Amino acid sequence: MSDTRRVVIGTAGHVDHGKTALVRALTGVETDRWEEEKRRGITIDLGFAPWALGDDVEASIVDVPGHEDFVRNMVAGATGIDVVLLVIASDEGIMPQTEEHLAIVEFLDVRSGVVAITKSDLAEPEWLELVHQDVAARLEKTGVAWHGIVPVSSVAGTGLRDLREALVAATRVVRGRDASDLFRLPVDRVFSVAGAGTVVTGTTWSGTAHVGDEVLVLPGEHRARVRSIEVHGQAREAADPGRRTALGLSGIARDAVARGSCVVDSGGWRETRRVDVQLDLLPGAAPITGRSRVRVHLGTAEVLARVTPAAERVAAGGHGAVRLRLERPVVARHGDRLVIRSYSPAATIGGAVVVDPGPAERPRRPRDAGALLDAAADVRVRELVIRSGKDGVLVRDLPLRMAVGPAQLDTVTNALVREGMALAGGRLYAASEVGAVRAAMVKALERHHQRDKLAPGFALEELRQVGGRPDLAAHVEAELVRDGTITLDAGVARLSTHQPGLGPEFSAVGDRVRNALRDAGFEGRTAAELSESNGEHAARVAEFYVRQGTAKRLGKDRYYDTEMLDRMVRIAGEEVSRLGEVSPAQLREKLGLTRKYLIPFLEWLDREGYTTRVGDKRTAGPRLTKGSAGI
Numbered sequence: 001m002s003d004t005r006r007v008v009i010g011t012a013g014h015v016d017h018g019k020t021a022l023v024r025a026l027t028g029v030e031t032d033r034w035e036e037e038k039r040r041g042i043t044i045d046l047g048f049a050p051w052a053l054g055d056d057v058e059a060s061i062v063d064v065p066g067h068e069d070f071v072r073n074m075v076a077g078a079t080g081i082d083v084v085l086l087v088i089a090s091d092e093g094i095m096p097q098t099e100e101h102l103a104i105v106e107f108l109d110v111r112s113g114v115v116a117i118t119k120s121d122l123a124e125p126e127w128l129e130l131v132h133q134d135v136a137a138r139l140e141k142t143g144v145a146w147h148g149i150v151p152v153s154s155v156a157g158t159g160l161r162d163l164r165e166a167l168v169a170a171t172r173v174v175r176g177r178d179a180s181d182l183f184r185l186p187v188d189r190v191f192s193v194a195g196a197g198t199v200v201t202g203t204t205w206s207g208t209a210h211v212g213d214e215v216l217v218l219p220g221e222h223r224a225r226v227r228s229i230e231v232h233g234q235a236r237e238a239a240d241p242g243r244r245t246a247l248g249l250s251g252i253a254r255d256a257v258a259r260g261s262c263v264v265d266s267g268g269w270r271e272t273r274r275v276d277v278q279l280d281l282l283p284g285a286a287p288i289t290g291r292s293r294v295r296v297h298l299g300t301a302e303v304l305a306r307v308t309p310a311a312e313r314v315a316a317g318g319h320g321a322v323r324l325r326l327e328r329p330v331v332a333r334h335g336d337r338l339v340i341r342s343y344s345p346a347a348t349i350g351g352a353v354v355v356d357p358g359p360a361e362r363p364r365r366p367r368d369a370g371a372l373l374d375a376a377a378d379v380r381v382r383e384l385v386i387r388s389g390k391d392g393v394l395v396r397d398l399p400l401r402m403a404v405g406p407a408q409l410d411t412v413t414n415a416l417v418r419e420g421m422a423l424a425g426g427r428l429y430a431a432s433e434v435g436a437v438r439a440a441m442v443k444a445l446e447r448h449h450q451r452d453k454l455a456p457g458f459a460l461e462e463l464r465q466v467g468g469r470p471d472l473a474a475h476v477e478a479e480l481v482r483d484g485t486i487t488l489d490a491g492v493a494r495l496s497t498h499q500p501g502l503g504p505e506f507s508a509v510g511d512r513v514r515n516a517l518r519d520a521g522f523e524g525r526t527a528a529e530l531s532e533s534n535g536e537h538a539a540r541v542a543e544f545y546v547r548q549g550t551a552k553r554l555g556k557d558r559y560y561d562t563e564m565l566d567r568m569v570r571i572a573g574e575e576v577s578r579l580g581e582v583s584p585a586q587l588r589e590k591l592g593l594t595r596k597y598l599i600p601f602l603e604w605l606d607r608e609g610y611t612t613r614v615g616d617k618r619t620a621g622p623r624l625t626k627g628s629a630g631i
Helices: 017-027 035-040 068-078 094-108 125-139 158-172 370-374 377-391 393-400 406-419 432-450 460-466 470-482 505-525 527-534 538-548 560-581 584-591 593-608
Strands: 003-014 047-054 057-063 083-089 114-118 146-153 184-186 190-192 197-203 213-220 222-231 235-236 246-248 260-264 271-281 293-298 302-307 319-331 339-342 347-354 422-424 428-430 486-489 491-494 551-554 556-559 611-614 617-620
Touching: 003 017, 003 094, 003 158, 017 047, 017 057, 017 083, 017 114, 017 158, 047 158, 057 158, 068 146, 068 538, 083 094, 094 339, 094 347, 114 125, 114 158, 125 146, 146 158, 184 197, 184 505, 197 611, 213 246, 246 584, 260 422, 271 339, 293 319, 319 428, 319 486, 370 377, 377 428, 377 432, 377 551, 406 422, 406 428, 422 432, 422 470, 428 470, 432 460, 432 470, 432 486, 432 491, 460 470, 460 491, 470 486, 470 560, 505 527, 505 538, 505 556, 505 560, 538 551, 556 560, 560 593, 560 617, 584 611, 593 611, 593 617
Parallel strands: 003 057, 003 083, 083 114, 114 146
Antiparallel strands: 047 057, 184 260, 190 197, 197 246, 213 222, 213 260, 222 235, 222 246, 271 319, 271 347, 293 302, 293 339, 302 319, 339 347, 422 428, 486 491, 551 556, 611 617
């Protein structure tokens, strides 16, 4: 039955219009589970029933309460339905809860439905026709595709066949759910069963879970393992999307889960207290301002939130971008549908679509992004990356923040990189940010070269700090090296066009320093000695000569003319080769140096590998071969 369509049908309608009786007549299942429901004759909580609509359609029916006191339960049940079965009693017609349920269904983006006019056996044909016309006129104002207005009687059984056929037709236009997507099941019931542990039920919104899988229960980040799976009492190995599902979980306590929790896989889901949405208000609602406190219904969760509109307010009947600052964390994803109810008295005032479930703290106000809701995945991601500026966007967050399915992730990322975006450190950065960092690095090098013509370049670590985020800076640095803009040498970066030189301003000092080092012979000169007799820039000029190879530095700051130092090494090498081993006294006599100059030179010979110290004497080191007399 690989072609079997699985759908969730949800009831809606005013209290006492016969929703539960109709479900019982259609399926044979009594969905009122609680004694109070049976005693009062009204549905208080959610009820569920399996229904085989045909060989190719497996349906789950969610029966919701119609009383205004239990709208929160109704919203929890309506979440995740594919088809709405709107129930209107023939003796009362459209009532207040009918209107509220219709608004909720539209806000949740349920696109297919059927209307059942119940108690039709009690109505005169003329009256029934008037109710039919009234309902049809009202439904024309909705965005739902209605597949029939069917008079029925749950008692007499009339009209049930026609209603069934209309519902089958309504299921044919239902959008399929992606079994390869991230797994998510909003929890609407929790209980314990001996031998099964903690059991949660809900409608699987997306993805697939298997027996044995590790899952996460959010909020709270509780880890658990799927011990068993049932679909309407039948054991299964996998929980597929679009089905009423019960998961037996091990490793988690009963009180760690509640209605409003979400069971998810480990594919990057996380809880959030900050959500940017595109809000639509009902015409009769009070305006939304920055002081508004509302009830947010997302999935099966109800959470209080403060609202920050992008503009000063969202007027009644209007729409706009707002940020919801939630008083408790929820699990949200781009494209999720919300129902917004007033804080007190509680009433449905609007609906919203999640634009970004993880916006940055600053700026505090969201930007309007309604156009992105219907855009292709690459367009959504491109806009998010551009808006994120220097912070970029973690690729692993894209399945949540922009609803990019796992199968699309690499394709979308690679396409944007080909456009010029940078992928660095697992983040995507806009081409404009890459260009800005590149320009900042080049400018910093230009300033450094201009400021210090003697320096070989900029320390690489300092240059990366100019680039902001380390991962993006490293990416741009590598790009600059590849295209030949900069050259790296021993941790120092310079523009490839830059050639360090003395130039007119240092040429006279350079001549004096070169002469001073030649005149110093085997004794060399310290930086202080050079500066004392040749000016404040003498030490920097000496370092420049070291980099150029015309001078060498022993230790921290004693400089030698390269030819002089090479001659000293040659003399020492000849003595070691001739005698096999030499003492400091022997080399002192040969070089004509006092201990002040000799000892630092001998230690340098050891460090450089020309000699090896054995006791108080030196033998040939690896850089002096047997019989060699020099370097």
